[in-house]
Amino acid sequence: MNYEQLVVRYGDLTVKGRNRNGFEKRMLIKIKEALEAYESITYFKDFGRLYIKLNGHPYEPIANRLKDLFGIASFSPVVSTSTDLESIQETALALMNSLDKKPSTFKVSAKRAWKKFPHTSQEMNHLVGSHVLRATPALKVDVHHPEVDLRVDIQEEATYLFHEVVPAAGGFPFGTNGKAMLLLSGGIDSPVAGWLAMRKGLELEAVHFHSYPYTSDKAKDKVIELARRLSYFSGAPIKLHLVPFTDIQTRIVAAKQDPLIITFMRRAMLRITERLAYANGAGGIVTGESLGQVASQTLTSMDVIGRAADLPLIKPLIAMDKIEIIQMAEKIGTYATSILPYEDCCTLFVPRSPAIHPNLRFVEKVESYITELGELIDAAIEGTEVLSLTPESEAAAATAGKDDWF
Numbered sequence: 001m002n003y004e005q006l007v008v009r010y011g012d013l014t015v016k017g018r019n020r021n022g023f024e025k026r027m028l029i030k031i032k033e034a035l036e037a038y039e040s041i042t043y044f045k046d047f048g049r050l051y052i053k054l055n056g057h058p059y060e061p062i063a064n065r066l067k068d069l070f071g072i073a074s075f076s077p078v079v080s081t082s083t084d085l086e087s088i089q090e091t092a093l094a095l096m097n098s099l100d101k102k103p104s105t106f107k108v109s110a111k112r113a114w115k116k117f118p119h120t121s122q123e124m125n126h127l128v129g130s131h132v133l134r135a136t137p138a139l140k141v142d143v144h145h146p147e148v149d150l151r152v153d154i155q156e157e158a159t160y161l162f163h164e165v166v167p168a169a170g171g172f173p174f175g176t177n178g179k180a181m182l183l184l185s186g187g188i189d190s191p192v193a194g195w196l197a198m199r200k201g202l203e204l205e206a207v208h209f210h211s212y213p214y215t216s217d218k219a220k221d222k223v224i225e226l227a228r229r230l231s232y233f234s235g236a237p238i239k240l241h242l243v244p245f246t247d248i249q250t251r252i253v254a255a256k257q258d259p260l261i262i263t264f265m266r267r268a269m270l271r272i273t274e275r276l277a278y279a280n281g282a283g284g285i286v287t288g289e290s291l292g293q294v295a296s297q298t299l300t301s302m303d304v305i306g307r308a309a310d311l312p313l314i315k316p317l318i319a320m321d322k323i324e325i326i327q328m329a330e331k332i333g334t335y336a337t338s339i340l341p342y343e344d345c346c347t348l349f350v351p352r353s354p355a356i357h358p359n360l361r362f363v364e365k366v367e368s369y370i371t372e373l374g375e376l377i378d379a380a381i382e383g384t385e386v387l388s389l390t391p392e393s394e395a396a397a398a399t400a401g402k403d404d405w406f
Ligand code: ATP
Pocket: 182, 183, 184, 185, 186, 187, 188, 189, 190, 191, 207, 208, 209, 210, 286, 287, 288, 289, 293, 294, 296, 344, 345, 346
């Protein structure tokens, strides 16, 4: 069937009550931006749903883009016809005949939104179903487990028929729940945490700590690639803050508290990220931590580390298993990049036996002895480079010389 239009259903938006209008407006803007290349598309709203008229544009690429848009729960390709019995019956039959895979069972689920239509929903199920059955002798009705559930949505100005419900990303439109900083390493977890945070409507700026020259340009490119991928989902450029961390790490290592190196490093990262958050109007910090995954992610460790910052720490992966995180990374297209074998600043300095239960008082005491820590943090912020990334900025990143960055 040559689909002429789509109906889009919103996700978490429905719980927003009074704010619903604002969210719908924002959603429409995001959809229009995402489909801006398809110039003839037209849009109209009805009963909290959005109808997209394709006006000759192909269905497939448009459907693929919509699947990834935050705030859309699902959508269906629909055919429309005028709201009279004969047209509806004929359109239903044409739709059934157009299916590539011929079903052996079906049912009709009619919904009479326009109450003045002379037949009830029940009657329409029979009237449309029997019309299709008469013309298709091999077909049977199965009301419990039909292969095709033919939906007939009867509205005053038109009737919409569809059978397919395509699930989309869900959540809230990008940026409708505030802004946070994402701690983005080159690993598997943090891009997934970023995707989940964005799905909840958070706008993100990414922060990455590097230890040049101990970490290479390739490690940097990997993080750029991950941020670039996240910007495909946001539908907006993502800022990536690249923070020079070598001096801080070197000073921490010199404190000769090997098991606590990661604890100190993470606390310094949080302090810096919090400063960047305040400077950029962000109200939270997102990390890829998952309970018990490594020594720095025990409850005690996360407590001691988290006390270095006042802003809320958002940890979307906290209760997820690694296998689930990997599956999500594959689904959102970050996994292949994440497993490239380039060193991260933390793996370089990882101690042989990191503390599983660091002691907050002791940690604070050692830090107080590192009197120049505050200055080193100031210098790291001063030396931070900022890139603005979009899905198209790949080539620019790959050709950027070292001087542009370090
Ligand atoms: P990931 O797979 O995301 O690297 P991980 O399981 O390796 O996570 P850790 O290395 O302990 O976990 O890091 C925990 C979290 O700290 C990361 O998910 C990320 O949010 C943050 N983080 C770690 N290293 C960096 C870094 N170099 N720059 C920015 N954030 C980092």
